[in-house]
Amino acid sequence: MALIYLESKDNPKIKHLRGLIDQNAYRKKQGQTVLEGTHLVLSWLDAKRPIKSIFTTESAINHADFDLIAEKYLGTVFILSESLYKDISTLGTSIACLAIVDLPNSSEALNFTEDTLILDNIQDPGNVGTLLRSAAAAGIEQIVCTKGSASLWSPRVLRAGMGAHFSVHTYENIVLEDILPKFKIPVYATSSHQSENLYSKNLRQQCVWILGNEGQGVSEYALKHAEAVAIPQPGGQESLNVAIAGSICFFEMVRQRQ
Template sequence: MLPEKPFLPITSRDNPRLKHLRGLLEHASVRRKSSQTVLEGIHLLDAYQRAGKIPDSIFIAESAQTHPEANDLLDAWPSVARFILPDALYKEMRTLGQGIDIMALIDTAFVALPEQLNTDVLILEDVQDAGNVGTLLRTAAAAGIKQVICTKGTALVWSPRVLRAGMGAQFGIQVIEHADIKEILERLTIPLHATSSHANQSLYALNLKTPIAWLMGNEGQGASQIALENAISVSIPQPGGQESLNVAVAGAVCMFEMVRQRLI
């Protein structure tokens, strides 16, 4: 095993590393410019470690350095730079509530849109709520979908809120961001399905056993007109008479109907 890195103290809020970390936590522009983000809390760091990935550096509060779960992570990454902060300084910066005060700085690689889209894929078109995006990523990963494409209007998948909602799903799937819906449609070689409350075709009447592209649209407006013109519009029967389902719930219903059919 590699020798363990020593803890390096940070005691000033004006420390450049701390300023950069705070910028990543608070500003999407900093995350985009640096191609980095912050994982906050033991559960996200554990998911990152279980995915076989290694962070750039770790930041921990003094009171957390002896916690068994924190030590397990530190033992798994002995060569990663680690910085220790006074509890008061750490609490000024954190966005989580009570817990094990540890976070990691990670790199986020840019992924280009493939020339052909021919395997199961989830497309998020202008889905703006961070909780919905994170939930959809987590659901896609659970359903075995390995590729998720987000249009330019979709919440950023590496933001702290989406990371927390995704619970580490980002680490096991390929996520493509800032894609243009027209370009996505041009590269699809498999059927595209989009949910619509006005569609006559029921989800449960479809054959979902071959590769499929699912499109989930904006919370308020739904899928765009150009997407609907190029998709098979499907409805989810709602005997209770509600106008529509939350987009994350609709996505889960669709993806797990696909799973159900393929397990038969």
């Protein structure tokens, strides 16, 4: 790895890095995003994906994780001062490591016969990343986000996904009405209204899961074109966090298929 020291916050490379971290529109325009933390960077490299550049600090580059990165990355590493890095980074306790990568292109067409997760206007990056992580663990390989959902490839969603992005096919800014009629497999939407018990469903065949907005739930269109399912809550709570609810659904599917 070639090491280059950067000292000024006005350096064009620092401005570019900051823009990718802070601005979704800038990420889309540049076709790039930022991976934060050595875990994500190593996962990306393990998936045989290229990295444009890495930013770290002089103390962090001596960490053992950077020895593993150096085995797979031959590009430039920019060394920042501790204060400059802390000013840019959104993680306070991890090993200093920021990597710029190109956004993947969704070149493969959506498969309307495979297990699919549709995120219908889910806006919290932590929920989106957690749902990707749970879906990938459950074997769901297609993730669809409708317009209004948090950007799948934002640094915050990537952190919450913990590398799940790299093993699934993702589709963003999709209009639900354009795709839902094309599925020839059961479609389930989580809802507490006029719903059937999740555990009464036969989930052994391929299916679609629709999870909705944190406050409003799934859209009216989704409910009209899906089977509404509810998770029993004997404790009497009104609702579950959407990421928790989704994870319960996915792993009930896994349980039935074992």
